[in-house]
Amino acid sequence: MKKTFFLSLILLSSALFVNAQQTVSPPTVGFDVEKANIPHGVVDTVTYTSTTVGTSRKATVYTPPGFSKSKKYPVLYLLHGIGGDEKEWLNGGKPQVILDNLYALGKLEPMIVVMPNGRAMKDDRATGNIMAKDKVEAFATFEQDLLKDLIPFIQKKYPVYTDREHRAIAGLSMGGGQSLNFGLGNLDTFAWVGGFSSAPNTKAPEALVPDADEAKKKLKFLWISCGESDGLINFSKRTHDYLTEKEVPHIYFTEPGGHDFNIWKSSLYMYSQFLFKKNIPTLASAK
Structure with a gap:
């Protein structure tokens, strides 16, 4: 079924979106269906030592089709929600399927995708009261x-x-919320930032982007998206409104839907196509 959507594309005083070589459109039916006759990436689980937490922690890692240790790759860190862990995207979002299909169409730059557990505490399982104070604080510690x-x-x-x-x-x-907080708060570390249906942990816009000129200079690409019936949409909209006021280039995309993987899969499908490209694509207008 064809989707309708509302698009707000901010093209301000920046060359970020000039001379684009590609147009990105919302996904069509089948974008998240596994195809047998195309190359596939590999998903592994890794364990790393966390000096921050004082224990070993796990993350899942997707390497793209044709991965070679003789090449270098950019990295996307892809974060889960309050009730999830390093497997939430794999269990609910099929990122490996979405990305495999995009690679088969020649729409992605080869990249490694790291899906960590964003609850940085010794017992980082999504069990018990996931809204408990220590568990919520652990998302900031991450x-x-x-x-x-x-x-x-x-x-x-x-x-x-x-x-x-x-x-x-x-x-x-x-x-x-973590992605906007950590990405915009560490522009010397991240140049590409995306928030999908960002939650109340998202900092106030003035704290996210205290220096608009620095953000304009350092950001390669900023994406904000949400479902139109999502009860948390005001957190995305207030950020979009502030960025517009400060003339910080970004894409704000909304489409029919709530707070679920239908929106998040769509967002990953589109956001990933912008990443690590010399000429930033444009987002297709609604038809």
């Missing part, structure tokens, strides 16, 4: 685990670029 432990581990284990221009972050719900 910023240091990510920067000091996980990223250095990935750089040692995989053949990846280590500069900010080859590092992206995105996430859903609680992970969307």
